[in-house]
Amino acid sequence: MxxxxxxxxxxxxxxxxxxxxxxxxxxxxxxxxxxxxxxxxxxxxxxxxxxxxxxxxxxxxxxxxxxxxxxxxxxxxxxxxxxxxxxxxxxxxxxxxxxxxxxxxxxxxxxxxxxxxxxxxxxxxxxxxxxxxxxxxxxxxxxxxxxxxxxxxxxxxxHTDNKATKQEIQQVCSYLETHYAEPVNLEDLARIAGMNKYSLLRSFTRTLGITPYRYLQTVRISEAKKRLEQGAKPLDAAMETGFIDQSHFSNFFKEFIGLTPGQYRDIFLHDQ
The missing domain is CATH 2.60.120.10 (Jelly Rolls)
Structure with missing residues (x-):
């Protein structure tokens, strides 16, 4: 089929x-x-x-x-x-x-x-x-x-659902949500959390059930979707949301969303 x-x-x-x-x-x-x-x-x-x-x-x-x-x-x-x-x-x-x-x-x-x-x-x-x-x-x-x-x-x-989430992890999430379009490295995230790299990875994954890198890529895909919905070209959406190239972006987008960026964009162009 x-x-x-x-x-x-x-x-x-x-x-x-x-x-x-x-x-x-x-x-x-x-x-x-x-x-x-x-x-x-x-x-x-x-x-x-x-x-x-x-x-x-x-x-x-x-x-x-x-x-x-x-x-x-x-x-x-x-x-x-x-x-x-x-x-x-x-x-x-x-x-x-x-x-x-x-x-x-x-x-x-x-x-x-x-x-x-x-x-x-x-x-x-x-x-x-x-x-x-x-x-x-x-x-x-x-x-x-x-x-x-x-x-x-x-x-x-x-709003208290996340009260068990450590403040340090919340700070890392906020940083990723703000700086998703920039190069991000584990050393910077560890410094923001006040932890060593391994402690951050362990605490972040235990708290959210997902790694910091996967969290960042999910934020980037979410932001890229917004741009595609407004008619942005896939290459522009990729560059504006921190992906290193269009191929890298397309692979992640289809992995997460199940559609290519172009297919997703066409939905909204059709509806306009």
Whole structure:
């Protein structure tokens, strides 16, 4: 089966919808700065999330909170058919407040719900977005879906969630988020944290479940996506976000996102 990768941005809901068909690609340990709500249409995957292992298959829902580190790979060389919605934190906060009356970020307690009864409604909404439906039924379905998912699968995500995160690690993250376009080395990060290099690597990985280098590359990819969405050329997006060349950028982008930078950019040019 030929691989097909389709992404559509819905300006009404302000969310992305991804559909992957016939995918064999292995995705490395990484995270997103947005929520991911997805489900398996067919195939099996071995999923690792926050240092726990799962085997997921047809009809299973997947939830990733912002910054949840995760990786997945095929089981027995099965191809994957997968749909997901990517929801920015500010959109999730607004919708959660409208649904619950509280100003907070919900936190999905588990990354997997096996054989979830909500998969059908998620499929319906996802297809509406792919079909570029503009009727208010789409927005109604979006609210009904999130209301059910929030009630069944989440707890309150307070700002104190990261209180166990060491201040030194937070300082390193802030540095990477600010200086992603510049050359970064481990010695500088260790100095910012007030640790030796090995202690930083161990503490950072233990705290976030991801290495400092993988964190930096994820920040760079996130920033590059924003530029591509505005129509920037892949080479310009690469140079502006700290990648050494376009080839290096393209390899990382497809590894993380599942599309080439050009394919991703074309989605937004088409929607404009």
């Amino acid at each position: 030929k691989e097909e990768r389709t992404v559509h941005y819905d300006a009404d809901l302000q969310i992305e919808a991804y559909r992957f068909e016939g995918i064999m690609q292995k995705f490395p340990n990484h995270f997103h700065d947005y929520y991911v709500i997805g489900f398996i249409e067919s195939g099996q995957r071995r999923l690792s999330c926050k240092n726990k292992e799962y085997v997921i298959g047809t009809g299973d829902l997947i939830f990733f909170n912002p910054l949840d580190n995760h990786a997945c790979e095929s089981v027995d060389n099965e191809t994957l058919d997968y749909r997901c919605l990517n929801i920015e934190s500010d959109v999730m906060r607004k919708v959660a407040e409208e649904i619950t009356g509280r100003d907070y970020l919900p936190s999905f307690t588990s990354p997997v719900s096996y054989g979830s009864r909500h998969a059908k409604l998620l499929h319906t909404l996802h297809q509406m977005i792919m079909d570029e439906i503009e009727d208010f039924e789409k927005e109604e379905t979006f609210y009904f879906l999130l209301q059910q998912l929030i009630e069944d699968y989440t707890t309150t995500r307070e």
